[in-house]
Amino acid sequence: MVADTERYDIVLGAGVRNEEGFFELPATPRFELFAGTTAAAASAGRCSAVDGLFRARMDPAPVPLELIGCEPAEPLLAALRRPRRSERDWAYLLVLDRHGAVMASRTVGLAITGARPSVLGGTLVDITLADGGHDRPSPAARPVWAQWHQGPPAEPHMWAPYDSQGRAEWLDLTTRDWRMPAPRPDRSGGEHHLDGRFVTDVPGLHCAMAEALLGPGRYFGREWNAFKDCLCGGFGVVPPFTLTWRDSEVARRAPADVVEDPLGRLSYFEEVVGLLEQSGVTVVLR
Structure with a gap:
């Protein structure tokens, strides 16, 4: 708490995010807090200092994704033959309804860490991707x-x-x-x-x-x-x-x-x- 009884220290949960461009603060920085995210947002007061704004943060660890029962078509076989060449590539994972219409899509990386005959049998294969992406659907x-x-x-x-x-x-x-x-x-x-x-x-x-x-x-x-x-x-x-x-x-x-x-x-x-x-x-x- 600051010494001035007219001022308060406020902690914002999840109030900071990483940005691409960082810059040096001026010698006497001034911060202003706005209640809202639009141009018409109203001023909620001024801050004399901010702690935690320019602090390095670790990216979350990637979570693997299992693709079960994949048909070994030629583009997929090419990625399996040369996984290092494909690991920087991205692909759409389309979610289809029973009529074959697209319900949703997810972007996934093609960094393949494993492939094996599918548990579903036949000529299908099961593939493990190193990172399933950040936009996974919730359990809901x-x-x-x-x-x-x-x-x-x-x-x-x-x-x-x-x-x-x-x-x-x-x-x-x-x-x-x-x-x-x-x-x-x-x-x-x-x-x-x-x-x-x-x-x-x-x-x-x-x-x-x-x-x-x-x-x-x-x-x-x-x-x-x-x-x-x-x-x-x-x-x-x-x-x-x-x-x-x-x-x-x-x-x-x-x-x-x-x-x-x-x-x-x-x-x-x-x-x-x-x-x-x-x-x-x-x-x-x-």
């Missing part, structure tokens, strides 16, 4: 992936039984085209109905919003900035239109402590409604 993804494996959802509210993590994984799968998708023709006008009974968190809000505007399993943003981009067009629907939000009080109460407004005046729900109205959407709350 398993039941969601199992459901989507049958094909994209055709019924509404299939995301509703999951918790916030599972709903976030659901939103990941709505962006299932691993390449840059072509802009969709936009339609405007008409009335859309949002069923708000299950909007108990931010991921649930975006699941319900996309379902109301485009149908089950579709994408219309997964967080504030992406949602704002979708309202500009290219994702299937564009204002003006009318959105009737039934059971809106559920969303008003549940994510009330989530605040996007840098001044802390509005909840996430209120900010979303305000953005819709600013974009030309007539919002009817019921």
Whole structure:
């Protein structure tokens, strides 16, 4: 604690990240803390010193990845014959549903540390990669992936039984085209109905919003900035239109402590409604 009783020392958990470019501090540095990450963020005060900002950190150790039952096609055989040549290469690991459509993708390094006949038999091989990458799905993804494996959802509210993590994984799968998708023709006008009974968190809000505007399993943003981009067009629907939000009080109460407004005046729900109205959407709350 500093000697000045008007000042406080604050510890921020996970408040520092590595950056590519480091620089020398000036002789008398000045730091200012902003409450938010946007240009409109409000100042939360000034700091006279910061400890831990320019401190070397070890990268996490790579975690191996097992590829079980690989077909020994020629590109894979070439990598197995000369693993050192391939260890700097990267590849897409595509997750397919039972119809062969891409559900998701992961980037993996081709540093191969082992290969052997597959436990599945036949001519298949099992391969160990030194590093499975940093964007591995969480355990919450398993039941969601199992459901989507049958094909994209055709019924509404299939995301509703999951918790916030599972709903976030659901939103990941709505962006299932691993390449840059072509802009969709936009339609405007008409009335859309949002069923708000299950909007108990931010991921649930975006699941319900996309379902109301485009149908089950579709994408219309997964967080504030992406949602704002979708309202500009290219994702299937564009204002003006009318959105009737039934059971809106559920969303008003549940994510009330989530605040996007840098001044802390509005909840996430209120900010979303305000953005819709600013974009030309007539919002009817019921």
